Amino acid sequence: MPELPEVETMCRGIQCIAGSRITRVVLLPCTRRPIRLAPHFPMLARRVAGQRVVSVGRLGKRVVLELERGDRLMIEPRMTGLMLLADPPSHEHLRLRLDLASGRVPHVWYWDRRGLGVVQLLSARAFQSWLDRQPLGPDALTISSAELVQRLSPSRRPIKVALLDQRAIAGIGNLYAAEILHRAGVHPAQPCDQLAPRQWDALHAALRQVLREAIRLEGSTLSDGTYRNALSRSGRYQTRHRVYGRAGQRCPTCRKGEIVRMVQAQRSSFFCPVCQPLGRD
DNA sequence: ATTAATGTTCAGAA
DNA sequence: TTTCTGAACATTAA
Numbered sequence: 478m479p480e481l482p483e484v485e486t487m488c489r490g491i492q493c494i495a496g497s498r499i500t501r502v503v504l505l506p507c508t509r510r511p512i513r514l515a516p517h518f519p520m521l522a523r524r525v526a527g528q529r530v531v532s533v534g535r536l537g538k539r540v541v542l543e544l545e546r547g548d549r550l551m552i553e554p555r556m557t558g559l560m561l562l563a564d565p566p567s568h569e570h571l572r573l574r575l576d577l578a579s580g581r582v583p584h585v586w587y588w589d590r591r592g593l594g595v596v597q598l599l600s601a602r603a604f605q606s607w608l609d610r611q612p613l614g615p616d617a618l619t620i621s622s623a624e625l626v627q628r629l630s631p632s633r634r635p636i637k638v639a640l641l642d643q644r645a646i647a648g649i650g651n652l653y654a655a656e657i658l659h660r661a662g663v664h665p666a667q668p669c670d671q672l673a674p675r676q677w678d679a680l681h682a683a684l685r686q687v688l689r690e691a692i693r694l695e696g697s698t699l700s701d702g703t704y705r706n707a708l709s710r711s712g713r714y715q716t717r718h719r720v721y722g723r724a725g726q727r728c729p730t731c732r733k734g735e736i737v738r739m740v741q742a743q744r745s746s747f748f749c750p751v752c753q754p755l756g757r758d
Numbered sequence: 759a760t761t762a763a764t765g766t767t768c769a770g771a772a
Numbered sequence: 773t774t775t776c777t778g779a780a781c782a783t784t785a786a
Binding site: 555556557590591592593594632633634638701742743 | 774778780782
């Protein structure tokens with residue numbers, strides 16, 4: 478579930494570790510199976526000890542810790558991964574602890590309730606070749622209107638499906654795609670190559686508004702309560718959801734339409750048929 | 759007790 | 773080249 482706003486919140490929350498030296502990496506026991514680590518992690522883990530954290534950054538939906546020797550600790554939270562400064566809420570599943578020699582906090586944790594996330598330690602070269610192999614699109618938070626149109630409009634795919642394609646644009650997941658399309662008044666099934674210029678403008682504006690507001694409110698904590706910020710506090714954007722997870726309810730914007738759930742690319746899409754008519758306006 | 763749903767990425771096929 | 777399908781992951785709600 479962590480999408481751009483949640484991952485951005487994690488990065489901001491642990492920003493204070495930048496400059497700290499990692500004294501050791503501890504993989505704590507978990508109830509079932511270990512988190513999915515790169516196969517060579519145990520060997521490379523020793524490399525981490527003693528290195529200073531140069532920067533904490535976000536790459537799409539991933540957290541990237543840049544270390545002083547150029548190594549990157551790349552964390553992909555997938556469904557239930559979290560970066561925490563506070564102690565993890567339970568002993569279940571993966572806990573990766575980086576002990577810090579300096580700074581205000583002694584440890585930073587990666588905790589993953591279901592263990593679906595991926596943690597990789599990459600050398601500078603491996604990181605570069607990963608970037609070459611896995612070209613992410615421009616970040617959704619900073620993409621320009623022209624770039625959005627240029628990258629998405631040639632496709633015949635439904636706009637909802639294209640928004641989820643990280644090579645086209647990086648950071649958007651299922652939840653925010655639904656909210657963005659609703660705010661823009663665009664039907665999720667509308668083919669990209671059939672959006673009118675004014676719809677692209679609306680989409681670009683909605684993209685910025687929704688993501689910025691979601692970051693301001695520290696992301697969305699759904700009913701399962703898994704997602705938390707670095708200090709273990711819930712996000713608050715879920716109170717602003719207008720369509721996501723609200724099938725059958727009246728649309729809070731127009732108060733006329735009933736939110737519909739449909740399946741696209743094996744994912745749930747939610748939209749209001751009144752606010753989001755199919756077609757060019 | 760079984761099944762479906764959940765979000766994301768990736769391998770492989772059309 | 774582009775687009776689609778299915779698998780994998782762990783857990784829980786139905």
